[in-house]
Amino acid sequence: MRTWRAELALVGITxxxxxxxxxxxxxxxxxxxxLFLALRFTLAAMVLGPIYWRRVRMKHLGPALAAGSLxxxxxxxxxxxxxxTTPSKSAFLTGxxxxxxxxxxxxxxxxxxxxxxxAGILIASLGxxxxxxxxxxxxxxxxxxxxxxxxxxxxLHIVVVSHYSPLIGFETIAxxxxxxxxxxxxxxxxxxxxxxxxxxxxxxxxxxxxxxxxTALAFTTMAWAQQYTSATRAALIFxxxxxxxxxxxxxxxxxxxxxxxxxxxxxxxxxxLLVELRVADSKRHRSETNGDTETS
Numbered sequence: 001m002r003t004w005r006a007e008l009a010l011v012g013i014t015x016x017x018x019x020x021x022x023x024x025x026x027x028x029x030x031x032x033x034x035l036f037l038a039l040r041f042t043l044a045a046m047v048l049g050p051i052y053w054r055r056v057r058m059k060h061l062g063p064a065l066a067a068g069s070l071x072x073x074x075x076x077x078x079x080x081x082x083x084x085t086t087p088s089k090s091a092f093l094t095g096x097x098x099x100x101x102x103x104x105x106x107x108x109x110x111x112x113x114x115x116x117x118x119a120g121i122l123i124a125s126l127g128x129x130x131x132x133x134x135x136x137x138x139x140x141x142x143x144x145x146x147x148x149x150x151x152x153x154x155x156l157h158i159v160v161v162s163h164y165s166p167l168i169g170f171e172t173i174a175x176x177x178x179x180x181x182x183x184x185x186x187x188x189x190x191x192x193x194x195x196x197x198x199x200x201x202x203x204x205x206x207x208x209x210x211x212x213x214x215t216a217l218a219f220t221t222m223a224w225a226q227q228y229t230s231a232t233r234a235a236l237i238f239x240x241x242x243x244x245x246x247x248x249x250x251x252x253x254x255x256x257x258x259x260x261x262x263x264x265x266x267x268x269x270x271x272x273l274l275v276e277l278r279v280a281d282s283k284r285h286r287s288e289t290n291g292d293t294e295t296s
Contacts, residue, residue: 005228007229007237010238015244017218017238018245019245021241023205023206023210026206027205029200032194032196033083035189035197036207037076037185038185038189040185040211041185043215044219045175052220053175056171057169060167061176063164063167067157068180068184071157071178071219074157075181078090078094081145091128092132093150096151097235099122101155104155104159105162116274119271123268124272128268130261130267131246131264158231161177162229174220177223178215178216239268242268246265
């Protein structure tokens with residue numbers, strides 16, 4: 001039950017991330033990327049710090065700060081890439097972190113992914129390609145390359161959080177990674193790009209919503225939940241984000257999903273369900289086998 005609760009929580013934060021995509025896209029017209037990220041992570045750090053600072057284990061800050069550095073770099077790549085490519089390509093290329101997670105995990109920690117997890121990843125990745133590349137063409141631009149780098153960095157971040165959350169506590173991971181991202185954001189102001197800000201309602205709303213919900217709540221929940229599930233299964237759940245983004249776009253702008261997009265959404269759900277139902281069946285089988293052994 002703890003695993004199911006953890007994965008349901010991951011579904012919840014995936015919904016949050018999917019629904020805030022439109023807000024961030026609109027905000028970039030009025031605020032520069034690094035300033036937006038600095039404000040977002042600073043706000044989250046100001047919220048999480050007073051809540052969890054007593055539980056932060058100072059001797060274990062190294063892994064948490066590494067996670068925060070990866071988190072900030074990933075968001076810089078994603079947000080800068082979004083300015084130079086289409087949202088659909090950005091979503092697909094960022095989503096490449098899904099198949100990269102088991103690869104990164106096997107390379108770093110020598111964890112071999114299970115066959116049905118690999119199958120679920122491939123199905124979900126195909127679905128994401130159908131959803132976000134409706135024209136069937138792939139052309140690498142500057143924005144595409146930045147989005148690809150974002151996927152690589154996000155995959156490493158997921159692996160690091162999954163490995164260290166059970167060892168050092170989710171509170172340490174949650175607070176330190178957000179604080180590290182905020183400090184890096186402040187240090188990079190004016191270095192990566194010129195500072196630009198216009199106090200519009202879209203920019204302010206995006207900072208508040210992403211800072212409080214998309215960062216403080218989401219990454220605390222993520223750090224807690226990944227104590228009880230694998231990095232691969234977490235990545236599969238995160239594959240639901242473009243589905244949520246499609247639904248949000250339809251509700252807010254009336255955008256209609258094509259038949260190809262609907263097929264892609266169905267494949268993403270199928271990939272997630274394949275892993276979830278297969279794991280549940282395996283646990284039930286082991287439980288029944290153990291019960292029979294004890295009875296005999």
